[in-house]
Amino acid sequence: MHPATYPLQDKAFFAILEAHPNLDDRDNRGKTHSLPFVLMGVIMALLAGRDGNLSAIHRHMKNQFQALCLALSVEAKRVISRAQLPRLLARVDHTLLAQLIGQHYGLSLPEGFVDWLSGDGKELRGSIAKGQQRGEVCVSIMAQVPAGVVAQTHYNGCKESERPAILNLLTDHDLLKRKTxxxxxxxTPELLKAIQEAKGTYLIGLKHNQPLLRRSCFIQTMLQPPGFERLDAPLRKHGRQEERTYACFAIDTMSKAGRWQLVGMATLVRGIRVRRTLTGVQTSRTTSYFVSNQIVKTALEANDLYDAIRGHWQIETMHYCRNVVLAEDDLQSKLSSLQRTISNLRTLAMSLLQLLRPKNMAAQLDTFADYVHDLITFLKRKLVL
Structure with a gap:
């Protein structure tokens, strides 16, 4: 097994940004503030726990202006103004910025990588305009082991859908051949067929959005015994006890509609989660179904699917950290380009924090806020500055 790794760098990210003059579309004659310098200031503010409020980010940039100038050995005339900051960030080529962050701080998957990936989108709630129900959405593909972002993109929830965003992300980054x-x-037939033709493996939730297929799969679980079953040890957390059982069923010979004939459905996985009070009283019972094109012949292969379902919560954990620890949803701005730019920088901040493996991520942000020289030393060591 070849584990995913973070790429090795021989050049600071600040210098890499300076080498891309097309990162913003300003006329050179009107440039007062260096965009790479401003982006470094925003990254420092995010790692110091100032996310969620553009004014708080700007105050940190202002307070640490001299420290950043000294760390980068530059002679900036003055800090960017609060009014100018969002205007400049909105003019960043966020697509190019995302590519550069992915190349230098995203997880690198070797050819022999066999662990699972997870994909999902997260709404940037601070981007939702009044009278609208959707805003900008950040879509991520991340590795479950080790946990880290492999690829990322954005779309506008008012105009676009997550389905093509995920398909394009998997296609553009050559991830269709992986396990997802x-x-x-x-x-959808389009996505499942694309993964099947690329000889990849999919494990996709089956809910009421496919009622006929779900009903057929449910009947299949009643007509045949499971091939393999597993009962996980009860977990005690949040004042309750949780039990999970898994079972898999062969569905390769099950009758299916014509649009599913070429997607290679082979296995149905059923997961049952029962929650009880600590005294043993059942409070809830949830049954979930997943379909995969992986043929299960051994208990080891079945356990691989069960673990992948549990591991999918890694991406929800990442979304939780982005929202609760970094306060992503609190950042209010209707400028889609600004939201995407800071979202990309937030991904970089999360990747850097994961390299530290802190026991408490919020406490690490507080440490960086209290000891700015420790933050600068860390950013230099990780070749950001």
Whole structure:
């Protein structure tokens, strides 16, 4: 097994940004502030826990202006103004910025990588305009082991859909041939067929958005015994006890509609989660179904699917950290380009924090906020500055 790794660098990210003059579309004659310098200031502010409020980010940039100038050995005339900051960030080529961050700080998957990937989208709630129900959405593909972002993109929820965003992300980054877990939203013939033709493996949730297929699969679980079953040890957390059982069923010979004939459906996985009070009283019972093109012949192969379902929560954990620890949803701005730019920088901040493996991510942000020289030393060591 070849594990995913972070790429090795021989050049600071600040210098890499300076080498891309097309990162913003300003006329050179009107440039007062260096865009790479401003982006470094925003990254420092994010790692110091100032996310969620553009004014707080700007105050940190202002307070640490001299420290950043000294760290980068530059002679900036003055800090960017609060009014100018969003205007400049909105003019960043966020697509190019995302590519550069992915190349230098995203997880690198070797040819022999056999672990699972997870894909999902997260709404940037601060981008939702008044009277609208959707805003900008950040879509990520991440490795479950080790946990880290492999590829990322954005789309506008008012005009576009997550389905093509995920398909394009998998296609553009040559990930169709990998093993991928996705939510039921992506249970479409187009995506399943693309993964099957690329000789990849999918494990996709099956819910009521495919009622006929779900009913057929449910009947299949009643007509045949499971090939393999597993009962996980009960977990105690949040004042309750949780039990999970898994079972898999062969569905390769099951009758299916014509549009599913070429997608290679082979296995149905059923997961049952039962929650009880600590005294043993059942409070809830949830049954979930997943479909995969992986043929299961051994208990080891079945356990691989079961673990992938549990591992899919890694991406929800990442979304939780982005929202609760970094306060992603609190950043209010209707400028889509600004939201995407800071979202990309937030991904970089998350990748850097994961390299530290802190026991408490919020506490690490507080440490960086209190000891700016420790933050600068860390950014230099990781070749950001």
């Amino acid at each position: 877990v996705l939510d039921a939203l992506h249970f």
